[in-house]
Amino acid sequence: MHDAEVAVIGAGPIGLETAVALRRARVPFVHLEAGAIGATMGWWAPGTRYFSSPERIAIAGVPLVVQGEEKATREDYLRYLRQVAGAFALEVRTFERVAAVERESGWFVVRTAPSSHGVGGMEEQRRAQRLATDRGLAEGEGARSAPPRRGEPTREYRVRKIVLAIGNMHLPRMVGVPGEGLPHVSHYLEDPHKYFGKRVVIVGGRNSAAEAAVRLYRAGASVTLCQRRPELERERIKYWLLPELEWLIGKGQIGFEASVGVREITEGAVVFTRAGGYVEVPADMVLLLTGYVQEPGLFEMLGVELHGPERRPRFNHDTMETCVPGVFVAGTAVSGSQERARVFIENAHEHVDKLVRAIVGREVELPERAVFEGNEES
Ligand SMILES: Cc1cc2nc3c(=O)[nH]c(=O)nc-3n(C[C@H](O)[C@H](O)[C@H](O)COP(=O)(O)OP(=O)(O)OC[C@H]3O[C@@H](n4cnc5c(N)ncnc54)[C@H](O)[C@@H]3O)c2cc1C
Structure with a gap:
């Protein structure tokens, strides 16, 4: 003692x-x-x-x-x-x-x-x-x-x-959907190198999701950013990151799915609910950056x-x-x-x-x- x-x-x-x-x-x-x-x-x-x-x-x-x-x-x-x-x-x-x-x-x-x-x-x-x-x-x-x-x-x-x-x-703040525990799903961004050449779905509307989207795009991943809100939460994304993210989304370099909620994650896709229907986004890796x-x-x-x-x-x-x-x-x-x-x-x-x-x-x-x-x- x-x-x-x-x-x-x-x-x-x-x-x-x-x-x-x-x-x-x-x-x-x-x-x-x-x-x-x-x-x-x-x-x-x-x-x-x-x-x-x-x-x-x-x-x-x-x-x-x-x-x-x-x-x-x-x-x-x-x-x-x-x-x-x-x-x-x-x-x-x-x-x-x-x-x-x-x-x-x-x-x-x-x-x-x-x-x-x-x-x-x-x-x-x-x-x-x-x-x-x-x-x-x-x-x-x-x-x-x-x-x-x-x-x-x-x-x-x-x-x-x-x-x-x-x-x-x-x-991590769990999303609570089927497939959240699959090996290609994570709540933690790792070395961007890991995602090179992969289709990555990032779920989240705050700065960490926005930053991950830009970094992984630069590292050669094919990125789709998905969020519940209809628009980017401008006040929750750092002011120096926002213009680049908006530009990349505008040019179609980063995919953007707004007003969607995760329903299920499968081996090769994330299934979202949207306006009473479903949308399926193909994914090799999924990052749930929800805090x-x-x-x-x-x-x-x-x-x-x-x-x-x-x-x-x-x-x-x-x-x-x-x-x-x-x-x-x-x-x-x-x-x-x-x-x-x-x-x-x-x-x-x-x-x-x-x-x-x-x-x-x-x-x-x-x-x-x-x-x-x-x-x-x-
Ligand atoms: C990507 C990212 C970027 C960030 N950027 C900034 C920034 O620019 N500016 C800023 O101010 N903040 C930033 N933050 C937040 C920042 O991480 C925290 O503000 C900072 O780490 C908080 O310091 P802390 O000492 O309060 O707690 P922590 O750094 O979280 O330290 C808590 C420590 O307690 C230990 N611990 C917990 N429970 C126990 C236990 N039972 N027994 C023994 N040890 C225990 C943990 O292991 C940990 O080391 C950022 C966070 C993230 C995720």
Whole structure:
């Protein structure tokens, strides 16, 4: 059993920024992460670029300098996170998943189990499917955080406070149609190279679907973008991507099926419902880019109240403390399974400042940084 004042759970950008702030404030803490640091970015397709400018996603006052004054790629940012972790000698206990938390006479006992990956991405989806099968549950239920299995080696940490910086893109939002589990169907965009020469149907109306359509077209795939709405959702697609997508659709280079709903996926096609009838679009590969949801197991285990359709944790906006004394929340974890992303790295830095002040109980010296109230979408 290891003792510390605080356990930080999650080593994404906001978990790492919290760790640096606690280190600067000389608060003893343990930092636990189910995968590698920055595990969420780990499952993005290679070469994916941030939409935020580098200064907005820089953490802990360390400048993020990107070659060519471009926006950072996933690779730039992962390299940067390693640099920050190294510069501050952060001791992140990676590949330790927090599986259970219990209360014991004024302490939280945090139990971890070995893990092969972060909480998110294709591996996590497979794990959820395995758990669901083992327990005879529907797939969506299988993802619930489960106590370590009998005989599984575990570690225990006794702490006074917990910071949940666990993110919110843990599992795909399932469409719930026959054929969704077929091998050529995925909720994750992989290296665009993989799709060369293939007929790819992309389902989704937001930025990730639009970006995938353009990238796969450039990689030599024959792409059809399919969505429920009658027109492209202009306000949900980045302003620099929209003109290219519209141009490619206008020229017939990217196929576009609007006002359609997925009915079924078969070996060679996606069947959509449209205006009372059906339309069948041939497909070698299908990408269902319909968003991701948060796995609420840790909140539930701790007794944190979740509210609204997005199941957002309730917390004090001045301190980031939830309704459970000693349990804090930071980063995109605050927003539950958000339908429309409103919390990003760039507007979550202030969570760190607030919670560290609350934990330390006084003003602490924090790195200078500009305050970004919105995000570059708005
Ligand atoms: C394609 C794409 C592009 C994006 N571009 C931007 C952008 O330009 N700007 C921006 O601000 N945001 C962007 N985002 C959103 C961005 O991913 C998040 O804002 C960012 O990762 C959130 O940081 P975080 O630290 O809150 O959570 P995360 O980075 O998701 O970190 C949470 C961590 O907690 C770990 N974890 C969860 N549960 C447990 C557990 N039980 N035990 C141990 N560890 C656990 C996970 O493994 C993960 O590493 C983008 C997202 C996508 C998908």
